[in-house]
Amino acid sequence: MKALLLIDIQSDFIPGGALAVAGGDQIIALTNQLQPLFELVLATQDWHPASHKSFASNHPGRQPFETTQLQGLEQVLWPDHCIQGSAGAEFSPQLDMQRVEAIFRKGTDPEIDSYSGFYDNGHLKSTGLAGYLRERGVQQLYLAGLAGDYCVYFTAKDALELGFEVVVIEDATRAIDAEGFGRAKADLLQGGAQLVLSRDLLQQA
Numbered sequence: 001m002k003a004l005l006l007i008d009i010q011s012d013f014i015p016g017g018a019l020a021v022a023g024g025d026q027i028i029a030l031t032n033q034l035q036p037l038f039e040l041v042l043a044t045q046d047w048h049p050a051s052h053k054s055f056a057s058n059h060p061g062r063q064p065f066e067t068t069q070l071q072g073l074e075q076v077l078w079p080d081h082c083i084q085g086s087a088g089a090e091f092s093p094q095l096d097m098q099r100v101e102a103i104f105r106k107g108t109d110p111e112i113d114s115y116s117g118f119y120d121n122g123h124l125k126s127t128g129l130a131g132y133l134r135e136r137g138v139q140q141l142y143l144a145g146l147a148g149d150y151c152v153y154f155t156a157k158d159a160l161e162l163g164f165e166v167v168v169i170e171d172a173t174r175a176i177d178a179e180g181f182g183r184a185k186a187d188l189l190q191g192g193a194q195l196v197l198s199r200d201l202l203q204q205a
Ligand code: VGL
Pocket: 007, 008, 013, 046, 078, 115, 146, 147, 148, 149, 150, 151, 152
């Protein structure tokens, strides 16, 4: 059984948002078109308290996109984004949510960031996504969403490690940094992930 996981398609990651990913708006109609090909559609939602330590604003004198150490891990300092209950944390209003059966929130612990939909960056706590997928009999996990070089990449990496077959729908994602995304894709291929284009899936259907 295959599932489609929509990663962080939230207003703050869409042009006009606080941590806009260039072209992020261009994947929404496509992900809506892809949804009917899957028996199960799930979503993740970046969901930070205002006090989150991944925000540059919580480190006096530091600027967004600088790096620091957090819980012994390298951490990019982001602009404030996806604050719990804010408009920017909402799913894009253009995103079809009727078929989304469950939403996995991440990034709620102010002390650690969480790019993957499965675990925080220190792999200290699970979101429950792996157990959910196993209980629903999912073997193949298709990924779409934002951002390709952060949350899509780390979700794919964990999914591979957990033993799922991973398919990244390459044109249904956009990256913050093109070079970083190039490295991420090479790493995922190396780890056994597949990269496909949405037209290949839509033609098969
Ligand atoms: C993300 C940076 C910070 C993402 C989330 O969804 O890729 N990136 N928080």
